[in-house]
Amino acid sequence: MVTSTTRQRSAPGRAPLTGRARAVGQGRTGLLLLQASTVLLVLAVWAALAAAGFVSSTALPGPGAVFGRFPELFGDGAYWQAVLDTLRGAVTGFVLAVVVGVPLGLVTGTYAAAERSTRLLVDVLRSFPVIALLPVFLLVLGSTPTTKSTVVFIACVFPVFLQAQYGARSVTPMVAETVRGYRIPRLLRFHRVILPSATPSIMTGLRLAATTSVLVAIGVEVLTTLPGIGHEVVQAQQGDASATAYAYIITAGVIGYTINLLSQVAERRLLRWRPPAHTD
Amino acid sequence: MAAHPSGALWKSLLHQLWLPALVLAILVLATAGSTSFYFPPATDVLATLWRGLVHGELVSDLAFSLRNIVLGLAIATVVGIGAGLVIGEIPLLRRATAPLLDFARAVPTVAFVPVIILTLGIGSGPKIFLIALGSLWPILLNTISGVHGVNPAVHETARSYRIPWRLRLTKVVLPGALPQIFAGVRIALSIAVVLMVVSEIYGSPVGLGNYILQSGSSFAVPETWAGTVLIGMLGYGLSVLLLAAEHVLLGWYHQRPPRTRRTKPRNEVTPSCSGI
Numbered sequence A: 001m002v003t004s005t006t007r008q009r010s011a012p013g014r015a016p017l018t019g020r021a022r023a024v025g026q027g028r029t030g031l032l033l034l035q036a037s038t039v040l041l042v043l044a045v046w047a048a049l050a051a052a053g054f055v056s057s058t059a060l061p062g063p064g065a066v067f068g069r070f071p072e073l074f075g076d077g078a079y080w081q082a083v084l085d086t087l088r089g090a091v092t093g094f095v096l097a098v099v100v101g102v103p104l105g106l107v108t109g110t111y112a113a114a115e116r117s118t119r120l121l122v123d124v125l126r127s128f129p130v131i132a133l134l135p136v137f138l139l140v141l142g143s144t145p146t147t148k149s150t151v152v153f154i155a156c157v158f159p160v161f162l163q164a165q166y167g168a169r170s171v172t173p174m175v176a177e178t179v180r181g182y183r184i185p186r187l188l189r190f191h192r193v194i195l196p197s198a199t200p201s202i203m204t205g206l207r208l209a210a211t212t213s214v215l216v217a218i219g220v221e222v223l224t225t226l227p228g229i230g231h232e233v234v235q236a237q238q239g240d241a242s243a244t245a246y247a248y249i250i251t252a253g254v255i256g257y258t259i260n261l262l263s264q265v266a267e268r269r270l271l272r273w274r275p276p277a278h279t280d
Numbered sequence B: 001m002a003a004h005p006s007g008a009l010w011k012s013l014l015h016q017l018w019l020p021a022l023v024l025a026i027l028v029l030a031t032a033g034s035t036s037f038y039f040p041p042a043t044d045v046l047a048t049l050w051r052g053l054v055h056g057e058l059v060s061d062l063a064f065s066l067r068n069i070v071l072g073l074a075i076a077t078v079v080g081i082g083a084g085l086v087i088g089e090i091p092l093l094r095r096a097t098a099p100l101l102d103f104a105r106a107v108p109t110v111a112f113v114p115v116i117i118l119t120l121g122i123g124s125g126p127k128i129f130l131i132a133l134g135s136l137w138p139i140l141l142n143t144i145s146g147v148h149g150v151n152p153a154v155h156e157t158a159r160s161y162r163i164p165w166r167l168r169l170t171k172v173v174l175p176g177a178l179p180q181i182f183a184g185v186r187i188a189l190s191i192a193v194v195l196m197v198v199s200e201i202y203g204s205p206v207g208l209g210n211y212i213l214q215s216g217s218s219f220a221v222p223e224t225w226a227g228t229v230l231i232g233m234l235g236y237g238l239s240v241l242l243l244a245a246e247h248v249l250l251g252w253y254h255q256r257p258p259r260t261r262r263t264k265p266r267n268e269v270t271p272s273c274s275g276i
Helices: A004-010 A021-022 A027-052 A065-066 A070-074 A077-110 A111-125 A129-142 A145-169 A173-181 A186-223 A229-238 A242-269 B006-031 B040-054 B057-089 B089-108 B109-120 B125-147 B150-161 B165-204 B207-218 B221-249 B249-257
Strands: none
Touching: A027 A065, A027 B089, A065 A070, A070 A242, A077 A111, A077 A145, A077 A186, A077 A229, A077 A242, A111 A145, A111 B006, A111 B221, A111 B249, A129 A145, A129 A186, A129 B165, A129 B207, A129 B221, A145 A186, A173 A186, A186 A229, A186 A242, A186 B109, A186 B165, A229 A242, A242 B006, A242 B089, A242 B109, B006 B040, B040 B057, B040 B221, B057 B089, B057 B125, B057 B207, B057 B221, B089 B125, B109 B125, B109 B165, B109 B207, B125 B165, B150 B165, B165 B207, B165 B221, B207 B221, B221 B249
């Protein structure tokens, strides 16, 4: 009962159309047309704003100028290098965060005492804005790719940890009692009971962390001299090429959007055996 | 919490406090008399923090940062909830804007920091704008999904009784969406703190971000750590305040038995869940 409502909310595009919704859009093509025209409308407003000159062209170049930069950038090795640099830092930190965060989260989530003991500590550490550690890391580690991955790791480990913990706690008492009653060995219990029931929640954590990783990597690049998309934005803006800066920002958006889509697909494939209860 | 007998309360406090206390003790002991340049004794850091707060060199930085966060977040909340209510209430609009809003959320606001600050200046206006811009998306998207998630039967009932729209908004739609909205504001708060720090490190004459940058680049390590700790405390303090507001406004929601909840508080371990 609960899952069916969540599912409807979580994937509005896929939910069976209710009478009202069917009357609204004439099927898929109508919806796509509608969405495309909304995008066009926003682009038009953007162009009008840029042309009207309310905002200086260095702060907001027109869409024509921005998208006109892409053909040249695509042919430029530096562009792909920047994308690769950002992704490398993000992925390294992300993978580390998963390797550390998931097991720790599962263990602390399984044992109530461990969860209680770590709660306050994790709460405090989690609300810590990681990027504020950057000056300290720059002092200790210097301006190296390690700094970038470390900051990304710290930013990603908490969502992963908390979601794994949450998932492990979601094992229903009945199942937990049954496992206890049959004296299932500990390792088997983790592998066959806790991990599967925590997977939906873990996937949510991975999705959050994946988005965060790119965000933080770019943030670090903006503030340091480390190469990557963030650094390119700074360079372009300082060189009065704000159209290029915007092109890089849009690139970052496309990366973030793609990660979101990919993780949704992965989530659906991995969890095909059960309704998506923990998505939002 | 209030329902607990006080003995149980103390016990649960003890359960939660021993590890943080242990970690703090280890930190203090491990760094006591430390001669390492990068890791000064924790007591030195705390003393520096205390001095800065009492003598006022940190107070103006703190006030500047706090003001930017609060103003930016307030603007984002008002705009986000307002626009979210409209978009969520009109199905056509919601479906038309969905991909656009998803993309907008995926664009990292930190990348806008150099563009905005280099063109609009290092004052607090551009920073508030950046914080509002970054915090807007989670609030907006969560409001939309909260409004959309209000039980259709409730909606139809309100409609068939011809409840005036203003009453419907304040008594049906807004309360129904409030749990989701709060989840959005909570995400927005963490984004706001990050943007505050980044925008101040990037270019600012005052602020906590500027403080840690300046002290870091002049190798005043205890000051850097003190500023970093203060930012952490600021982030935690604001999230506790938000949680308190949520408890006041959403008490009715958390008191419902879990089975009838529409949504769970996202990845959040609120004190109210401690018994479950």
